Amino acid sequence: SQQGEEDPQALSIQEGENATMNCSYKTSINNLQWYRQNSGRGLVHLILIRSNEREKHSGRLRVTLDTSKKSSSLLITASRAADTASYFCAFNDMRFGAGTRLTVKP
Amino acid sequence: NAGVMQNPRHLVRRRGQEARLRCSPMKGHSHVYWYRQLPEEGLKFMVYLQKENIIDESGMPKERFSAEFPKEGPSILRIQQVVRGDSAAYFCASSPGSRVSTGELFFGEGSRLTVL
Numbered sequence: 687s688q689q690g691e692e693d694p695q696a697l698s699i700q701e702g703e704n705a706t707m708n709c710s711y712k713t714s715i716n717n718l719q720w721y722r723q724n725s726g727r728g729l730v731h732l733i734l735i736r737s738n739e740r741e742k743h744s745g746r747l748r749v750t751l752d753t754s755k756k757s758s759s760l761l762i763t764a765s766r767a768a769d770t771a772s773y774f775c776a777f778n779d780m781r782f783g784a785g786t787r788l789t790v791k792p
Numbered sequence: 793n794a795g796v797m798q799n800p801r802h803l804v805r806r807r808g809q810e811a812r813l814r815c816s817p818m819k820g821h822s823h824v825y826w827y828r829q830l831p832e833e834g835l836k837f838m839v840y841l842q843k844e845n846i847i848d849e850s851g852m853p854k855e856r857f858s859a860e861f862p863k864e865g866p867s868i869l870r871i872q873q874v875v876r877g878d879s880a881a882y883f884c885a886s887s888p889g890s891r892v893s894t895g896e897l898f899f900g901e902g903s904r905l906t907v908l
Contacts, residue, residue: 719896719897723896726902727901728796728883728885728899728900728902729835729883729885729897729899731896731897731898734895734896771828774834774835776897779837779848780825780837780840780885780897781837782827782835782837783831783834784834785834787832
């Protein structure tokens with residue numbers, strides 16, 4: 687089964703700053719997905735990147751994938767207080783990383 | 793189009809009792825996943841089911857836990873003889889296609905089990 691690690695475990699930034707979260711994995715993947723979880727709620731899908739893609743954008747989100755390093759990063763630009771949540775990466779076997787808890791201070 | 797529905801949202805059981813958590817996937821979805829989440833932790837994969845079949849139960853504890861997804865009706869996660877360590881949030885997710893071909897998962901709001 688796939689195992690992933692995310693870093694940092696927690697990240698605290700000011701509104702307007704950019705937030706970068708990283709996800710590493712061990713075995714080959716077909717795709718990698720990022721999800722967001724607001725406190726106490728279910729996860730919401732943010733973006734999917736396939737193994738033959740290097741970068742993908744969606745609004746203020748930018749995801750990169752480096753298959754040679756077996757890692758992906760999620761960049762949130764111009765962060766807002768409403769971006770405060772936990773962010774998880776998931777692999778094609780639908781196992782999740784441990785997540786990054788992002789706090790955006792107004 | 794209703795999303796993934798989980799019930800009950802909150803369940804309190806005493807040690808030794810049984811807990812049954814239900815998940816109705818989105819309309820047209822035939823694949824269901826169950827996850828467990830402890831406070832401030834990530835999601836731990838438990839089981840992946842297709843209608844009438846368990847595809848991957850490698851994350852399920854060997855004893856006391858079982859899951860099913862019958863031809864008709866919701867998917868059920870059953871925990872027998874609950875212990876305090878079973879207290880957690882249990883999330884269900886569904887997808888229209890298989891794990892290999894799937895895109896995103898759609899999550900329910902979770903069922904929070906408290907064992908007294």
